[in-house]
Amino acid sequence: MQVVELFTLGKFLRRQFGQPVQKLSIDGGFTCPNRDGTKGVGGCSYCNNRSFSLGVGSDRLSVREQIECQINRVRQSGRRKAELFLAYFQSFSNTYGAIAQLRQLYDEALSVREVVGLDIATRPDCVPDPVLDLLQAYAQRTHLWLELGLESSHDRTLARINRGHTWAEFESAMRRSSGRGFNLCVHIILGLPGETPEMMRQTATRLGQLMAELDVPAMGIKLHHLHIVKGTALAKDYAAGKITTLTPEEYIPLVCDFLERLPENTVIQRFMGDALGDTLIAPHWSVAKSQMLNAIAAEFERRGTKPGSLLGSAVSG
Secondary structure, three states, X not given: OXXXXXXXXXXXXXXXXXXXXXXXXXXXXXXXXXXXXXXXXXXXXXXXXXXXXXXOOOOOOOHHHHHHHHHHHHHHHOOOOOOEEEEEEOOOOOOOOOHHHHHHHHHHHHOOOOEEEEEEEEOHHHOOHHHHHHHHHHHOOOEEEEEEEEEOOOHHHHHHOOOOOOHHHHHHXXXXXXXXXXXXXXXXXXXXXXXXHHHHHHHHHHHHHHHHHOOOOOEEEEEEEOOEEOOOHHHHHHHOOOOOOOOHHHHHHHHHHHHHOOOXXXXXXXXXXXXXXXXXXXXXXXXXXXXXHHHHHHHHHHHOOOOOOOOOOOOOO
């Protein structure tokens, strides 16, 4: 039986640059439109940026200072071999600002000699055409990823988690990004409240069909199992017994279901999530990422499938 090798971000970057490249998480001091009252308040019901973003709270340091501190930390640790880095604007919505502000922050990141590109995470309702024009100009001179948080294709789920945007807004952002020369990555959460496995497969099918239509140098996916973290609305629902979380045994087949419906060359930027510090309430998995990656590959082998095997399958439900 042929071994299924998953196309991870590490493999993709090594192919692009000929050596390891590491992301550095940056806090650009942004907020979100569903936090500042533009679309809502309180943010997404699952979100506490401190649970996943190393950079959050670093706004007392400049972008350049954050990058230089992290590069020094990497070198002193002796664990990583990377000498090249992507500046990953991770915390909150990193296109949610004036064009001049965005240009200043992105330029500052690229002014560090070891930084060979940008990775900019944001929301699909925070990429008006002038922002995409700006990113297109950066893509002509540096390696660039734009990450869009979708989480689910079902509008009722998006409303339930206070996401503040719709599938239609996401689709518009993806289509308007097509043909501009930068890479796109989509964030998905598996196990959201009220979602069945069939609903998650529907999201995968819709997303895979959309990805296949776009003119993008590389397409990426970040899959994340639902975390219940402190300081969120979902933490209250979990404590009240209103929601449950996935086990690894439930999650692995869902990951394979999802990847089967995406283009075969989709870059897997993430296949499970982490929660930093003591922020995690549930689930507590005693599974290393290497073990999970091996388990996902083994499930593909058991099925006799691979990423992309079901691309183009009909959306049901």
